Amino acid sequence: MAKLPAKLPAEGTQARRFGRVRTAQSTALLEDYAELIADLLASEGEARPTDIARRLGVSHATAIKAISRLKRAGLATARPYRGVFLTEKGHELADRVRVRHRLVVDVLRALGVPSEAAEADAEGIEHYVSETTLKAFAQFLKSRS
């Protein structure tokens, strides 16, 4: 974990926001892995490192490293040669991520973004949408249906 900067007192709005983005970036990847693992567990009954790697387009070594970060974060468990599983915390995260993803995609589509682009962009956008914004999105969708 990166050490906290020497000066914590809010240096200004911009600095605070920039910091938030950095934090989000570091969790974005764990979120993606958690979601994919939940997905594989649901559809295949198991989540193996190689499958995960293939789905994400990375090498299996990269996937395995990410999995150990998940384990360290208390999101997953894995026994050698026996696949990966999510902890309760991991499942909760995956659920939250899935809901958020759908919401972002739906809003984009409601704004007139073609499905393909909506899905693709949501993949990046979703990690930076705050609770506040999420609520507004839900509200917006409800109001126009």
Place this chain on the structure above:
Amino acid sequence: MAKLPAKLPAEGTQARRFGRVRTAQSTALLEDYAELIADLLASEGEARPTDIARRLGVSHATAIKAISRLKRAGLATARPYRGVFLTEKGHELADRVRVRHRLVVDVLRALGVPSEAAEADAEGIEHYVSETTLKAFAQFLKSRS
């Protein structure tokens, strides 16, 4: 720059999207720096590493390292102890980023997101909005005014 993965042929949609997100992430920071430098040049007449660092809430060493990446990318120039300047390419990038940022903020606000959250979230979101989505956003704003 990270080397290209061995297998380029699209492994599948998910892998392609994941890859796009990774690419966007690597340019996000350069975009933020370029925008800030343009901002400082416009408002202060000069962009000094320490100011940049303060505004972003990072150490000056970090800012200086980022500036040399900007130089390597052909986006900025700098002479020792003489501040940072943007190349034409850098200015173009900064302009594009600024326009995109405004558009994202405006759309979020139009969706009912409070200004503060809209500004903060846009900081993260903007880097992942494709041209297609941007066009849809512009269209949406125009249609409802």
Place this chain on the structure above:
DNA sequence: TTTATTGTGTAGCCAAGGCTACACTTTGAC
């Protein structure tokens, strides 16, 4: 049951983006 294929895990390398520590310029106040 041996063996080939596939999967897993580890080690080691790289670049990015953080940090602190230290040395060197510049600049501004006497």
Place this chain on the structure above:
DNA sequence: GTCAAAGTGTAGCCTTGGCTACACAATAAA
């Protein structure tokens, strides 16, 4: 003109998230 303060730059360290290469385990085929 000197000197202290502020700014700049470099070096070195860390973690993350990529990669390849190689060794080991499991499984399927002969």
